[in-house]
Amino acid sequence: MKKLIAAAVLAGAAFIAIPTAANAAGYAPDSSVSVSGNYVAGGTAFVSFTDGAFQNGETVNVQVTGAGAVTLGALPTTTVSKAYTASPTGALVVKVTFPAGASGTYNLTATGATSGVVGLASFTVAPGDTAVTVGSNGNSGTPGQLAFTGGTISTLGLWAAGGAIVLGGGLLVVRKSVRRQHDAA
Template sequence: MKTTIIRAVAALSLAAAALLVPATANAYTDPAVVTATPAVVAPGGQTTFTTSSAPYQGDEEVLISVTGVNANGVTLASVVQTNNSLRTKAVNGKLMVPVKLPANATGTYNLTFTGTKSGIVLRSTITVAGSSSTPAKGGLAITGFDAGSTAGLWIAGGGLVVAGGAVAVGVLVRRRRAATNA
């Protein structure tokens, strides 16, 4: 009987721990948020990416990577460059990059800004007007579940922790009674 109770407590503890693991993924925060103004752009249009703070070092060079349909046609608005060598400089650590989309742009474009000295990586997304996707708010990529859809898991996990505690208390009470009756 003791072995069964110990196994039950161990199983409940493991289940509770498994429910708490996803919380560590939410611990990371971006050093800054990159905002695209405007977030929805017409084909051939221009948008400007700016940071909310100064995450980069001084006038650090920033490499820009673009992913999307016809991404090689994306240029910096001030200088014509190919997508393989898009670069800009942070001014006093802040990002302010005007980007021009190609005339045949469509869908969503994901941009990654990487500081060459600091190694800081920031991300943002823009959507071409008339595309079916909606723009993201910048920062980390949206993956996994949102907090609203995991509420049931948190409640179930809390229930498991309470049940495990009740089993542990029951085991202690039983042991004390057995010890006093012996």
């Protein structure tokens, strides 16, 4: 019984601690990310991170995922990863070329190797016969939106659930102790 209670308490503690660790990651503010270009099959988009988005001269690992192969620099594949170096001011520009048959959503994630800062951009690529040109800041009318990376349960709710688990474990221990005392008497 003690092992079961200990396992429940540890599971509850881990359940509560995980969102705190996830919230610790730094994200580039949406005002420091701008996207421009043609979001069509065969088109090219440019993702620009302003000065100070990353550390000066930092290595930035960029990954693009999507419905089809993209070209990041000269590497075409469905998930592309490539290391870039931020400018001496911490700025970075990434050129993304969409494949000829592209359509759907593509996501770009740029992660600073030293700072851990994460910059996000999302593209919705129109089929090749549709022309969509995006201005300096946004994705078809949704400027600077970051991807939703959290859960729908609040941290307070997680703490309450963890407290309920600990309280329930404590009640089980007290009940077992009272039962032993009653049986011994």
